[in-house]
Amino acid sequence: MGGLKAALTALICAGALFAPVTAETASAAPERPERPERPVLTKPVARSSTVVFAGRTRARAVVRLQERRHASWATVAQRRATKKGTFKIVLARPATARTYRVKAAGRVSHKRAVAPAVVPTPERAPVDACGSRPQRAEGGYYACSFYDEFDGDALDRSRWMVQQTSFSGMYGGSKGCYVDNERTVRVSGGLLRLTSTILPTEFLCRSPYGSFTTNAEVSTVATRSKFTQTYGRFEARLKMPAESGIAGSHSAFWLYPQDQAYGRWPGSGEVDIAEWFSGLPANVYPSVHYAGENTQLSSGYSCRMPTASTAFHNYAVEWTPKIMRFYYDGRLCYSHRWTPTGMTGAQPFDKPFYLVLTQVWGLGWNTRTDKMPDTSTLVVDWVKAWS
Template sequence: MKRTAALVLATVLVTSLSTMQAAEAGKPAKPDPAPKAPSCGAKVAKDTGKPWTCTFADEFDGSSLDSRRWVPQTTASGAPSLAGDCWVDSPNNVAVANGTLRLTSRREAAPFTCPSPLFGAYTTQYTSGSVTTRGTFDQTYGRWEIRAKFPNATVTGSHSALWLYPKYATYGAWPRSGEIDIAEFYTTYPDRVIPFIHYEEAVDDGSYTNTRCMVADPSRFHTYTLVWTTRKITISIDGATCVDHTIDAADPLTGAAPFDQPFVTYLTQSLGVGQNAFNASVTPLPLTTEVDWVHVWS
């Protein structure tokens, strides 16, 4: 409390001094500069012909993660890791350099204890990286473009994901409140990237996913795009439509529900489970997902 009071007092004194100096010079005090509006590059038009409005953009041109936009996920803070690795906030796992965000799964020099409020502390030798906009940015409906490349591996063991998750569990526990996986890359399927829309739909017509979104080389940069409206969710890769799904939730939900709520963006690199399970003797490490940029419009 004393430190906070001192900081406030110091701020007041500095501001007052600046105002007095400006007045003495016969000039009005300059206001603080307004924050810059996000820039998503060239204008993009909606189907109606009207332009989308840029609401979020990060080109990762700096030398560190922008804390105004992103928060590293950590297992210690409650982010669940199902593969036995530990999400940590370390430059070895979450780094910005040479114009990209790098999220890495790696083997540490020695086993360590990973604290987990969800599962209890456990011992592991593997760490991974993930970031989220939870607490900094969320949006309902719009257009997301993420340019990314996934690990150069063709055997089981790595899971990368570009995805959206609801800010609040308005309609209940997963999957009732929804989830939008723009792109998931499992190295056991190295020739494709899989989108998936999770919720309880009225009719299971299969249009909520597509396991045949073939990508010549996912380890090279591709642009993954989501267009989310009150009626439909469309996901494309390099401009080619992969999923075109009409929202139709099971009773009692109606209209765009559960996709009528604010969702948060996640970028994730982790070890795999299930049919894509990590195998220390087979899976190559380190494994890195790189993100060139993220653009969001409303």
């Protein structure tokens, strides 16, 4: 009996080992982990300055955007997917063609190429007789109305007149006699040179308002009655006299009214585009003069130009019916809106003005000292105007 029982027990155990797998037994078996699906990176949307990367992956998975760099991939951005498994990443558009992919839950997407940003070609300014046409602050471009590059061997008298005390009665600085000769006005090598000179002996300076003796010659040229203009851009390339830091020399590029429509100076206005004093050489001063001006506001005291005497610089004004803007080497350094006494609108700056270049001896605090040489020269490379 005991032997039979042992045999039956062995048979039952063997049957259990070889029993068929049922649904119940199968559910009890351990599950093999499923491999996550590969994340999907849709075609990137390239805009002018950005690229949008979007796609889907497992819910709440960390998504790493990677960029191909040589033989490896570098993560450039990281986001977490939404509960629905979607994601969006925005990057600056690359300057060169690049390849990207995303990595999430240990798997990577297919690769996507992104084209570089298209850099627009800068618009070239139109060109006319003056060269490149400057752009107006209000839009559009100026058109050339006057230019002189002093290419000959003499001053072009069809463009310029030379100031003479014997004709106008005007004198410059400290009893400086305006004369027209080779010492005061000279053109050579593409440059105009205006020179003030102290002569070794005095001479009679003739004037319709009373002649006087002096040993000082000074120089001014102007486009009076030859070229005048109301509004526009006026510019000259100048090198101030070499006598920097010694009181006595005074140079200017300026505009003056053709007619005294609003009365004597300053009623009819004056625009000093670039005024330089050798006693204060680090600055060049723009000014707008008119009746009732506030002199603390009508001049630009912060237009520095430390190399005015050693290098050529461009000095310009843009004159509109409401404002004067002064540019030195293309940089706006001063602007002014005028409010003259007893006038309205653009007055007195609504009439034609002409161009003036002046080199004289100084006055007041900038009076010539014994250290100042006997000559001082303003050098002009070119003068241009646009309307």
